[in-house]
Structures are given as C-alpha cells and as structure tokens.
Amino acid sequence: MSTYRIHGATGEWEVVIGLEVHAQVSTNAKLFSGASTAFGAEPNSQVSLVDAAMPGMLPVPNRECIRQAVRTGMAIEAEINAWSRFDRKNYFYADLPQGYQISQLYHPIVGEGSLTIEADEKAGIPEDKVIGIERIHVEQDAGKLMHDQHPTMSYVDLNRTGVALMEIVSRPDMRSPAEAGAYVRKLRSILRYVGSCDGNMEEGSMRADVNVSVRKPGEEFGTRTETKNVNSVRFVMQAIEHEARRQVDLIEDGGTVVQETRLFDPNTGTTRSMRSKEDAHDYRYFPDPDLLPLELDEAFLAECRASLPELPDAKRARYEGELGLTPYNARELTAEVETFARFETLLAETAKALDKNEADVATQVANWSLSVAPGVMKSLGDEGDAAHATAARQAAILKMQDAGEISGGQAKEIFERVLREGREPEEIAATEGLKQVSDTGAIEAEIDKIIAANQDKVEEYRGGKDKLFGFFVGQTMKAMQGKANPAVVNQLLKDKLG
Amino acid sequence: MPTDANSLTDLGVREIRDGVAAGDFSAREVAEACNAAVASAEALNAFIVATPEKALEAANAVDAARAKGDALGPMAGVPIGMKDLFATKGVQTTAASHILEGFVPPYESTVSQKLWDAGAAMLGKLNMDQFAMGSSNETSYFGNVASPWRKAGSNAAMSPGGSSGGTSAAIAARLCPAATGTDTGGSIRQPAAFTGICGIKPTYGRCSRWGVVAFASSLDQAGPMARSVEDCAIMLGAMAGFDPKDSTSLDASVPDWFGNLDADLRGKRVGIPREYRMDGTDQAILDSWDMGAQWLRDAGAEIVEVSLPHTKYALPAYYIVAPAEASSNLARYDGVRYGLRDLPEGAGLQDMYAATRADGFGDEVKRRIMLGTYVLSAGFYDAYYTQAQKIRTLVQRDFEAAFEACDVILAPTTPTASFPLDSLNNDPLTMYLNDVFAVPASLAGLPAMSVPATLTAEGLPLGLQIVGPAMDEQGVLNAGLAIEQRAGFTARPDRWW
Structure with a gap:
C-alpha cells in the first residue's frame, strides 16, 4: 500500500x-x-x-x-x-x-x-x-x-x-x-x-x-x-x-x-x-x-510468442537465483537492454577465459560491470574510447585479477590504458610493470627485513596488539612498491608473526 | 465491314478489338471517329474533359504493336470514357466537384491502369453526379448531363440517370462503345436502365478501389457499361483482379467471363422476389418484368418465387450507411493540401475549413455529409448506424436464403423510366427511391447488372436487373445474355444534339 x-x-x-x-x-x-x-x-x-x-x-x-x-x-x-x-x-x-x-x-x-x-x-x-x-x-x-x-x-x-x-x-x-x-x-x-x-x-x-x-x-x-x-x-x-x-x-x-x-x-x-x-x-x-x-x-x-526474448522479471529472477547476484545488482543489470546485453557477453567471455561456470564468476563480472568499469570510463571522459573495451579485453583483465596476477588497483589502471590506447591487457601488464608479485620468496625476504628492523613492534603484536598487523602489511607493501599480492602478503605475515 | 466514321462509332467493344486485330480498320480510325463524336456532342455535356490526343496516342500504340506482330490486349484499340471518379495521372480528376476542380493526380487508379494495359484508349473524363451522389446527374458542379433519349414528341431534356450519367449518355449516344461506371447504390444499373444500355456491378471487391475517389467505401464498386452483355463481359475481365493496395480487394482469380458466356439456362432457376412488387411501381415496369421472366423461361430456366423479407428496410439502411461513410471519406477535402482553398482575409483554420467546404461541395453532397455526421454522432450512433448495419446483415441473409432456392434473381432495375431534368430536384426522397431495387444488392455486395428490355409507350428505355450470388458474375451475365437475345433491343435515340 x-x-x-x-x-x-x-x-x-x-x-x-x-x-x-x-x-x-x-x-x-x-x-x-x-x-x-x-x-x-x-x-x-x-x-x-x-x-x-x-x-x-x-x-x-x-x-x-x-x-x-x-x-x-x-x-x-x-x-x-x-x-x-x-x-x-x-x-x-x-x-x-x-x-x-x-x-x-x-x-x-x-x-x-x-x-x-x-x-x-x-x-x-x-x-x-x-x-x-x-x-x-x-x-x-x-x-x-x-x-x-x-x-x-x-x-x-x-x-x-x-x-x-x-x-x-x-x-x-x-x-x-x-x-x-x-x-x-x-x-x-x-x-x-x-x-x-x-x-x-x-x-x-x-x-x-x-x-x-x-x-x-x-x-x-x-x-x-x-x-x-x-x-x-x-x-x-x-x-x-x-x-x-x-x-x-x-x-x-x-x-x-x-x-x-x-x-x-x-x-x-x-x-x-x-x-x-x-x-x-x-x-x-x-x-x-x-x-x-x-x-x-x-x-x-x-x-510472435516464440520470438519473445527473456523478459525483465524472468531475467532478474534468474540473475538472483541462478547467478547468485544481489537483488540490487540483478535489478541494475536488467533495467536496460544495453546493460544486460553487455553484461551477458562479458559474463560468457569471462567464464570461458577462466574455465569456470558463469555462476562462479557472475558476482565478479557484475561488480566490474556496474561499478569498476563505469567508474574508470567516467573518470576518463572523452580521453577514453569505449570501442576499445571489448568483452575479450575486459575478460582478460578479470582473468589476471582472478589469478592474483594483478590487484584491483592494477586492474583499473590497465583498463584505463586499454581505453586510452586500445592495447591488449596482458601486454600492458607485462610491459608497464602492472603485475603484482606473488613470488613468496621475494616477499618473504622483505618481510624478514621488516621483522628484523621492528622487533619492538613484533613483541607488541605478539603481546596482543592486533592492530599492528596493518602496520606490517603497510611496510611490506611499501617495500614491494605496492606490487605484492595482498593475499600472499597477509598469509606470509600471519605465518611469520605467529 | 464498315469503315466510315458513323458506322465505326456504332461498333461495340468486341467488334472494334476484333476489327483492329483483323486489320479491317485501324485503332487510330476508331479513335478519330470517337473523338469527333465526342467533339460534336457538347449539348449532352457528357464529358468534363476530353482527351482526344490521349485517345490517338493509345490508338497509335495499338496500331504499332499490331504492325510489329505483338500480342494485343483484350481491349486493344477500344476508345472508352473514364468516369471522373477514377484518378487519371496527368488528367484532371474532380469527381464532378468544385472542391477538386483543377486537381491533377500524380497517380493512375488501378482499374484505369488495367484498362490502358489491356489496350483501351481514353477519350476523356466523364461527367457524373458530384462525388457519385445522385440519381439524375444533376448534382455535378460542371452542369447536368442530358440523356440522348427524349420522350416521343417532346423536347424536354431527360435525365441519363446517375451517378454514372455521363457514362450512360455517352454510350447511348454512340460517343464511345463502353466506359467505366461505379456503383454504390445503383449508380451503374440505374443510368444503364435509363439509357437503354448494359452495365454490371461485380461482386464487391472484384475491382480495386485504389485510386477511385471514395464515396462509401463498403459499397463502392467499379464496373463496365456498354451496349451489349458481351462487351460488359470483356471489359469487366480487363478491370477486375486482386489488388494488394486495396485491403478489401478479392483475392480470387478472374474467370474468362466472355469466353464462358452461355445463354442456355436449362437447369437454372430464376427467382422472382415477392417483395419487389411495390406500390408506386409503373405498370410498364411490372409488364417488362413479367416479360423478362418469360424470356428466361424461354431460355430454359425455371421461374420460382423467392422472398427477400427485409427489402423495405434496405433503402433506409443504405441512406444511413452510405452517408455515414461519406461524411468521413470526404473530410480530407479541407483546403489544406490540394484542391480548392478558400482563405478569407484574416481567417483561421476553422474558417478556412468552413469557407472551403461551403464553397467546394454542392447541396446534395452537403446533405449527405450532414446526414452521415448526424447518424454517427454520440447518442445517435446505436439508433442509426448500428441498426442500419444489422439491417445490412439481414438483407445479406435474405439473399443467401433466396439463393438456396434459385441461381439468379430477376427484378426491375428502377421503379420508373427516366424523368425530365429538374423535375425531382426539390424532392430528394423521391429521387432516392430511384434506387429502391438497386440498393439491396449493393448492401449485400452482390453482382448485379441491368440489361435493356423494352421502351415505354413514351419511347423511353426500361431495364431489367439480374442479381447473382457473390462471385457468380458468370451466372448474371449469362442470364443477361438470354434476356438480351430475346428482348431484341435495337432502339437508339434520335440524334438531336
């Protein structure tokens, strides 16, 4: 009512x-x-x-x-x-x-x-x-x-x-x-x-x-x-x-x-x-x-009946039920034909690239489609060319991100260059140094140095001051010039700090 | 074979096309003879526009085609008149109205185009009742048409009937062997009867209405008028056919009506509708009807009485349905895009409409627009239009039931013979009664034709009407032929024009 x-x-x-x-x-x-x-x-x-x-x-x-x-x-x-x-x-x-x-x-x-x-x-x-x-x-x-x-x-x-x-x-x-x-x-x-x-x-x-x-x-x-x-x-x-x-x-x-x-x-x-x-x-x-x-x-x-496409209500229900999207994402993605068409193309492309089911990548693709990609496009304005943003290129970015090769920030940066220059994401990541380091050896080396230099803080942390974990992450990322895979950094720090 | 101009104009459609094909005379000779006849008959006022050069041009083309040995069409070399209701590309088309005076269509009606394609030649545009509304050819903006017929011993100008009055006068006066007519509620049959010629309104939908100025869309139907049944059959064959540009066009093949003409009516039953014996019908008409029945009996048919119980409601229903459609169809003549525009100093849109339509339409047209507007108005629609449509359905059912008992129906075409011009002008209801026998077949969309039967004591022609079931033009034409053969109608008007 x-x-x-x-x-x-x-x-x-x-x-x-x-x-x-x-x-x-x-x-x-x-x-x-x-x-x-x-x-x-x-x-x-x-x-x-x-x-x-x-x-x-x-x-x-x-x-x-x-x-x-x-x-x-x-x-x-x-x-x-x-x-x-x-x-x-x-x-x-x-x-x-x-x-x-x-x-x-x-x-x-x-x-x-x-x-x-x-x-x-x-x-x-x-x-x-x-x-x-x-x-x-x-x-x-x-x-x-x-x-x-x-x-x-x-x-x-x-x-x-x-x-x-x-x-x-x-x-x-x-x-x-x-x-x-x-x-x-x-x-x-x-x-x-x-x-x-x-x-x-x-x-x-x-x-x-x-x-x-x-x-x-x-x-x-x-x-x-x-x-x-x-x-x-x-x-x-x-x-x-x-x-x-x-x-x-x-x-x-x-x-x-x-x-x-x-x-x-x-x-x-x-x-x-x-x-x-x-x-x-x-x-x-x-x-x-x-x-x-x-x-x-x-x-x-x-x-006439056979030629009808999937309609908004049915599509929304499927996005929520089968793809596991949030009600908000499902509604946003199904509101306009252009939006769902782009989403579904990218979803298919990404699932193929990752060799996963669509349902398993849907949330990642939805977030990219509704928030990350539009944000980058908006900030670039006329400097970017949307025609460069093919589904294949976007899927390639999502694949690298999924594999931990690039961070979310790097994904944005790569996408920005795709839009500006029309280059391939993998090539950008490789030549522009936009890859994060997941090599545990390199990260471990840096962590060891930081622990050695900050013994007092290590003691405090071990004494129960959990907040200091962020300090170590920050120091490690800084030492890695921001290119370390945060998940790897977190894991290694937890292991080493005990 | 006749070769002098006078006898060429006496020839019919079949005689001309066969003579041209055989080389007895050229199409050009026929066209010239008809052009001369048209030019010398201004007193009849049958044509609004003469197009002698077009007639010659088409005739030359036929002669050239023949010389080359090309196949000739079924109307090859036949000069005809075109009722001014048909749009003719590059030639003024007015529906005999002031509001369309000077209107030159950039397109050709389907029916006229089919006739040109069949080898016919255009002598000109024939006068008619304005927008085909009238039964005497007195509502034309371009003046009355005079019938070539006169009462014995009288010089009074007689009506050629209407609305196809220019057509009937021109054919009866031997200005042309045939011409187009249109029939909404008798406009082919009544003028044919008045002038001693033949005319057939085919089944609704046989001839395309595309390019024909609309009067009442659900009733309007084009058809041929000529001096013989076989000429009508030939010409109808050239006019009819499915047209995707007309949604109400019949998607049916066109039979070879001419080739299948057969006056042997053995095994056929001819219905005489009881309700057509109306008060006020001339005794001469009733006598001719009896005579017609006898002729058909002679041709082998069995005569049976049939009943069309809703006949008396047909004319009132017609005068609701036809004006209703007309009031809407004629709304497009508004001074905005083509035709007459009266724009008084300082006038707005409404003033322009009023002035243009007041000046551009004749009295009869205005009367019907007002009638039609009234019967469609809120509060009156159900009482008039809906009721009239119900009657229309009942009339159709009457015919369906009657055709269970008979193959064709024989009736008078009109309740009287022709009347003097100006005699009924102030009496629209009596004028409307002219079509009392014609209108039922129109409401039912059935094929119906008039053939000449005899002359009255005053020397005026009378016609008999044959109505057939939908799509059975052949049955109608065959019965018409049987009457024609027995009536031996050879009378022709004495030339006074």
Missing part, C-alpha cells in the same frame, strides 16, 4: 493515477503506407500518397506493426484478440490529412494484461505492485504543426503522419508519482526488451497521457483530468504532483474538479486547461470500411 498522501487543510488525500502511454512501434514503415519512419528527416520527405490522404488512396495494414503490438501484448501477459478491428476517429485538424485517425476503439488487438513494479523503499514503494493494463490498441500518429516558420501561417510536416503507435492503457492502479514513474520505466524496459519501441521519450517515440484524480482514502474515485503528451518520466511525476495538489486546493477552496484535458508545461512544472468536456470533440467513431477485420491465425501467434 502506498502511503503517499497530499496534506490538505481538511486532512489527507490520496491520488489516483492511470496512464495512457503512446509508444511508437519500431518499424521501418508506417502503419498503413510504405513510407519511412526515420526520425529527423527533412519535413514532408517521408509522405506517401496514402499519408497525404490523396483522393482514392487506401490503407493497407503493415504486418510488422501488428506483429510488434501482439508481441508487446504477450510480454505483459495480456489476452491477445485474434479478431480485432480498426475504427475511424473523426475530427478536423491540419495535422490530420484524412480528417480521421485510424485507431481501435471497439475491438483492440490486445486486451487485459499487467506489469509489476518493484519495491523501492526509498521511493515509497514498500513492496512489489501489480499494475493492471486494460488494453493495447494500434493507431496512426498525426503530423506536426510548426507555428514559427511564417508570421501569419502555420506549416505542416506530415513525416510522422501515419506512423504506428501502440496506445497502452493502464488501470487507475497507481497511487503516487513514484509508482507512476516506476510504471513508465518498467513499461519502457519491457518495450525495449521486446524491441517493439525504442522508448526514446526525447524524440517523442514514447509519451504519456496522465489521468489524475484525488479522493479521501477509502472514498469513491474523484473526477479526473487528463494531462496530454507528457514526454519524460520526470515530467510525468511532476505533472501528477502538481495536478494532485491543484485538485486538492481547488476542492478545499469549495470548487469542483471538472473533467478536462490539460497541458503540461515543462518549464514551470505545472498544468493548464486545454479544453473542457463540454468542448470535447464528438469523434464519431465507426468501423473503418476501407479495412477488413484483423484476424490472427495460430501460426502467426505462435511465431
């Missing part, structure tokens, strides 16, 4: 949140035309006759868009509707050439599903929580109006017109900005795993309509507002905070919340009214007569 509350003059208020996420389907071609979908092209350079709604043009569904929507539905364990249909949503606007958007109101392709957001104490999410997803439907995106190109006219760019979107509609199951943020992040992670959307909110390939209402805990849902087109996780959370506060203040001042569409202003973190329910369009939805119902056969569904 979320304990997030708005503190009002009349007591505490609970916020109720539902999200409609629009995710651009990752395909090369639009939903109903063959035009390209690449981002950032010259205005109106990716517009087919269909997109421009020329007379007599007809939509033909793009199979890949349908496939990605179905795979996404399967990834949230949703009901897949083998029979669905496209409807027209009619309204006039300059960025909508047909005068209607082809969408799916009555029979969406994906029905009821859910996803789980993970417990995060710090964010006020005490335990894992299942968020219901009502449906996913497929629809066309609109074009873009540009108001800053001409003193009196607006320009229209139709490149985005007709691009396939999935609208993923949650249940009003979230109770805090943090839960909403976690939901969007989790959803984005799933979409990226599946490969159905790149989840890039800055480029607009994922954006959210945020439905917010407030109520006294335990009471009925209040009237909700819908804040449109919010395009980052942070903004989603800000919009909720602001909107919930605004509604509480409004109600406590004797007003009532009106059902309306609102806009989020990222500069101020506030929302403002766009149009009220009374001004709402009558979209006159009806089945698109240019398109037959979409019927998915078993073979198609089976292919």
Whole structure:
C-alpha cells in the first residue's frame, strides 16, 4: 500500500493515477503506407500518397506493426484478440490529412494484461505492485504543426503522419508519482526488451497521457483530468504532483474538479486547461470500411510468442537465483537492454577465459560491470574510447585479477590504458610493470627485513596488539612498491608473526 | 465491314478489338471517329474533359504493336470514357466537384491502369453526379448531363440517370462503345436502365478501389457499361483482379467471363422476389418484368418465387450507411493540401475549413455529409448506424436464403423510366427511391447488372436487373445474355444534339 498522501487543510488525500502511454512501434514503415519512419528527416520527405490522404488512396495494414503490438501484448501477459478491428476517429485538424485517425476503439488487438513494479523503499514503494493494463490498441500518429516558420501561417510536416503507435492503457492502479514513474520505466524496459519501441521519450517515440484524480482514502474515485503528451518520466511525476495538489486546493477552496484535458508545461512544472468536456470533440467513431477485420491465425501467434526474448522479471529472477547476484545488482543489470546485453557477453567471455561456470564468476563480472568499469570510463571522459573495451579485453583483465596476477588497483589502471590506447591487457601488464608479485620468496625476504628492523613492534603484536598487523602489511607493501599480492602478503605475515 | 466514321462509332467493344486485330480498320480510325463524336456532342455535356490526343496516342500504340506482330490486349484499340471518379495521372480528376476542380493526380487508379494495359484508349473524363451522389446527374458542379433519349414528341431534356450519367449518355449516344461506371447504390444499373444500355456491378471487391475517389467505401464498386452483355463481359475481365493496395480487394482469380458466356439456362432457376412488387411501381415496369421472366423461361430456366423479407428496410439502411461513410471519406477535402482553398482575409483554420467546404461541395453532397455526421454522432450512433448495419446483415441473409432456392434473381432495375431534368430536384426522397431495387444488392455486395428490355409507350428505355450470388458474375451475365437475345433491343435515340 502506498502511503503517499497530499496534506490538505481538511486532512489527507490520496491520488489516483492511470496512464495512457503512446509508444511508437519500431518499424521501418508506417502503419498503413510504405513510407519511412526515420526520425529527423527533412519535413514532408517521408509522405506517401496514402499519408497525404490523396483522393482514392487506401490503407493497407503493415504486418510488422501488428506483429510488434501482439508481441508487446504477450510480454505483459495480456489476452491477445485474434479478431480485432480498426475504427475511424473523426475530427478536423491540419495535422490530420484524412480528417480521421485510424485507431481501435471497439475491438483492440490486445486486451487485459499487467506489469509489476518493484519495491523501492526509498521511493515509497514498500513492496512489489501489480499494475493492471486494460488494453493495447494500434493507431496512426498525426503530423506536426510548426507555428514559427511564417508570421501569419502555420506549416505542416506530415513525416510522422501515419506512423504506428501502440496506445497502452493502464488501470487507475497507481497511487503516487513514484509508482507512476516506476510504471513508465518498467513499461519502457519491457518495450525495449521486446524491441517493439525504442522508448526514446526525447524524440517523442514514447509519451504519456496522465489521468489524475484525488479522493479521501477509502472514498469513491474523484473526477479526473487528463494531462496530454507528457514526454519524460520526470515530467510525468511532476505533472501528477502538481495536478494532485491543484485538485486538492481547488476542492478545499469549495470548487469542483471538472473533467478536462490539460497541458503540461515543462518549464514551470505545472498544468493548464486545454479544453473542457463540454468542448470535447464528438469523434464519431465507426468501423473503418476501407479495412477488413484483423484476424490472427495460430501460426502467426505462435511465431510472435516464440520470438519473445527473456523478459525483465524472468531475467532478474534468474540473475538472483541462478547467478547468485544481489537483488540490487540483478535489478541494475536488467533495467536496460544495453546493460544486460553487455553484461551477458562479458559474463560468457569471462567464464570461458577462466574455465569456470558463469555462476562462479557472475558476482565478479557484475561488480566490474556496474561499478569498476563505469567508474574508470567516467573518470576518463572523452580521453577514453569505449570501442576499445571489448568483452575479450575486459575478460582478460578479470582473468589476471582472478589469478592474483594483478590487484584491483592494477586492474583499473590497465583498463584505463586499454581505453586510452586500445592495447591488449596482458601486454600492458607485462610491459608497464602492472603485475603484482606473488613470488613468496621475494616477499618473504622483505618481510624478514621488516621483522628484523621492528622487533619492538613484533613483541607488541605478539603481546596482543592486533592492530599492528596493518602496520606490517603497510611496510611490506611499501617495500614491494605496492606490487605484492595482498593475499600472499597477509598469509606470509600471519605465518611469520605467529 | 464498315469503315466510315458513323458506322465505326456504332461498333461495340468486341467488334472494334476484333476489327483492329483483323486489320479491317485501324485503332487510330476508331479513335478519330470517337473523338469527333465526342467533339460534336457538347449539348449532352457528357464529358468534363476530353482527351482526344490521349485517345490517338493509345490508338497509335495499338496500331504499332499490331504492325510489329505483338500480342494485343483484350481491349486493344477500344476508345472508352473514364468516369471522373477514377484518378487519371496527368488528367484532371474532380469527381464532378468544385472542391477538386483543377486537381491533377500524380497517380493512375488501378482499374484505369488495367484498362490502358489491356489496350483501351481514353477519350476523356466523364461527367457524373458530384462525388457519385445522385440519381439524375444533376448534382455535378460542371452542369447536368442530358440523356440522348427524349420522350416521343417532346423536347424536354431527360435525365441519363446517375451517378454514372455521363457514362450512360455517352454510350447511348454512340460517343464511345463502353466506359467505366461505379456503383454504390445503383449508380451503374440505374443510368444503364435509363439509357437503354448494359452495365454490371461485380461482386464487391472484384475491382480495386485504389485510386477511385471514395464515396462509401463498403459499397463502392467499379464496373463496365456498354451496349451489349458481351462487351460488359470483356471489359469487366480487363478491370477486375486482386489488388494488394486495396485491403478489401478479392483475392480470387478472374474467370474468362466472355469466353464462358452461355445463354442456355436449362437447369437454372430464376427467382422472382415477392417483395419487389411495390406500390408506386409503373405498370410498364411490372409488364417488362413479367416479360423478362418469360424470356428466361424461354431460355430454359425455371421461374420460382423467392422472398427477400427485409427489402423495405434496405433503402433506409443504405441512406444511413452510405452517408455515414461519406461524411468521413470526404473530410480530407479541407483546403489544406490540394484542391480548392478558400482563405478569407484574416481567417483561421476553422474558417478556412468552413469557407472551403461551403464553397467546394454542392447541396446534395452537403446533405449527405450532414446526414452521415448526424447518424454517427454520440447518442445517435446505436439508433442509426448500428441498426442500419444489422439491417445490412439481414438483407445479406435474405439473399443467401433466396439463393438456396434459385441461381439468379430477376427484378426491375428502377421503379420508373427516366424523368425530365429538374423535375425531382426539390424532392430528394423521391429521387432516392430511384434506387429502391438497386440498393439491396449493393448492401449485400452482390453482382448485379441491368440489361435493356423494352421502351415505354413514351419511347423511353426500361431495364431489367439480374442479381447473382457473390462471385457468380458468370451466372448474371449469362442470364443477361438470354434476356438480351430475346428482348431484341435495337432502339437508339434520335440524334438531336
């Protein structure tokens, strides 16, 4: 149970949140035309006759868009509707050439599903929580109006017109900005795993309509507002905070919340009214007569299912259960596709190099991947070239470290040189003197000298002053110019000091 | 063989293509004769744009191909008219509207392209009811089309029917042997009946709708109009075929309808739908219907009575479904990207929409957009659109049940013969009743054709309609051929234009 509350003059208020996420389907071609979908092209350079709604043009569904929507539905364990249909949503606007958007109101392709957001104490999410997803439907995106190109006219760019979107509609199951943020992040992670959307909110390939209402805990849902087109996780959370506060203040001042569409202003973190329910369009939805119902056969569904990768929850569970990683490491490593992909490659490479099971090296590789390697890369900044950091080279470093040939500090130093110079780790270690001495003879010789020179301290240590052990280690390491294997040093010192 | 210009324009599709192939005359001679006929028939106002140079160009290509010994297409050397609903690359395409006046498509409709590929030549773009909405060809922005037919002893201009009225007038007046039509709720069959020619609306999905300006997508279907059943069969063969660019296109092979024409109807049952005997139907129409049944009996068919119980709901349902789709299909004519733009001084986007559409659409188009918008509106959708769709299903089931008992259905095409222009303009409901016999087959997506039967006492043509089960154009054409052979309809309008 979320304990997030708005503190009002009349007591505490609970916020109720539902999200409609629009995710651009990752395909090369639009939903109903063959035009390209690449981002950032010259205005109106990716517009087919269909997109421009020329007379007599007809939509033909793009199979890949349908496939990605179905795979996404399967990834949230949703009901897949083998029979669905496209409807027209009619309204006039300059960025909508047909005068209607082809969408799916009555029979969406994906029905009821859910996803789980993970417990995060710090964010006020005490335990894992299942968020219901009502449906996913497929629809066309609109074009873009540009108001800053001409003193009196607006320009229209139709490149985005007709691009396939999935609208993923949650249940009003979230109770805090943090839960909403976690939901969007989790959803984005799933979409990226599946490969159905790149989840890039800055480029607009994922954006959210945020439905917010407030109520006294335990009471009925209040009237909700819908804040449109919010395009980052942070903004989603800000919009909720602001909107919930605004509604509480409004109600406590004797007003009532009106059902309306609102806009989020990222500069101020506030929302403002766009149009009220009374001004709402009558979209006159009806089945698109240019398109037959979409019927998915078993073979198609089976292919969709077979092509699904291991999904975030399953992967996290495996990292903890089979690889023995900490919950924190497992969560960090599975959050993004790039992260786990790099990790798994390095894990395989390292296990091979060490001739061990993956589970036996997983913790070492996880620590390297999450903390050591990013730290070195960050400190180098532009001076390092990440392309030099191949899995083979990193595995070579981990192997030397595992064998005790190099220390943790030397591993970092070697990695730094790899990034700067693109050289091989073994060669760096050999030629740059970056190897630690595990030769017991050499270390013993130094230890003997130190014991001889510090008899008084030896007596004190033997008399029970354990703290002095560190002194001997320090002296030995110093004598070895820091290149002695600490484990060997420790062992020898223990033996000799008795 | 005839070689003078007048007799060349009397020839049909088969005669022209066979004559060109045999070298009896050149395709160019036929094109020139038709170009001249088109040029001399301005009084009919059948064409919005004439393209004589295109007709010659295509004819020359056919002649050259023949000279080289290349294989000729099934329409080789046949000049045709193209209803202005079909997008023609580089040639103005307006759907007879002001809002698309001057619009020159950079693309060619699938159906017209198939006809050019088959060797046909384009004489021009044919006038029609605006956006195919009308039954008299009086809603065109480019003026009424006059039928070449007149009542005996009268000079009153008569309606050629609609919406394919330019097509029917041009063929009946021998400006061209054949032309394209489109049929949403009778727009091929009714004008064919009014002008004493043949026309077939194939099964929904037979002809691609790609590049055809949409009126009501779930009903629109292209088809040929010509002066004989065999010409329709040839031309339909050239127009039909699966088109991946139209999701509602039928993925089925195109039969050799012409090659399989057979007027021997022994073993066939012809259904006479009881409910088509409606009040207000002309006695002459009823008489021609009885006559038609007799002709089909003569051809060997058994005549059976069938029932289509939901017939009386078909027309109201049609006038909900078709305007609903039209109101949405015509939203794209908004002044933003092509066609007319009215941008009053200081106007915003909404003002531009209003001004452009107020000026660009005719009254009938506006009426249907408003009807369609109304029936789709919140609160009315279920009462109108949903109900109409249910009726549509019931009408389809009526036909399915009837075709258990018969192979084709015989009915009148229209409840009356042609009427004078301007006589029904202020009475849209009576105008809509013109299509009362045509609309059920449209709602059910079935193949249906009209063939000329006889003349009324006033000397106006009457047609008979044959409706077949889905995909059975052959059965429809064969029954049409049996009627054609027995009707012996050779009447032609006296030239006054």
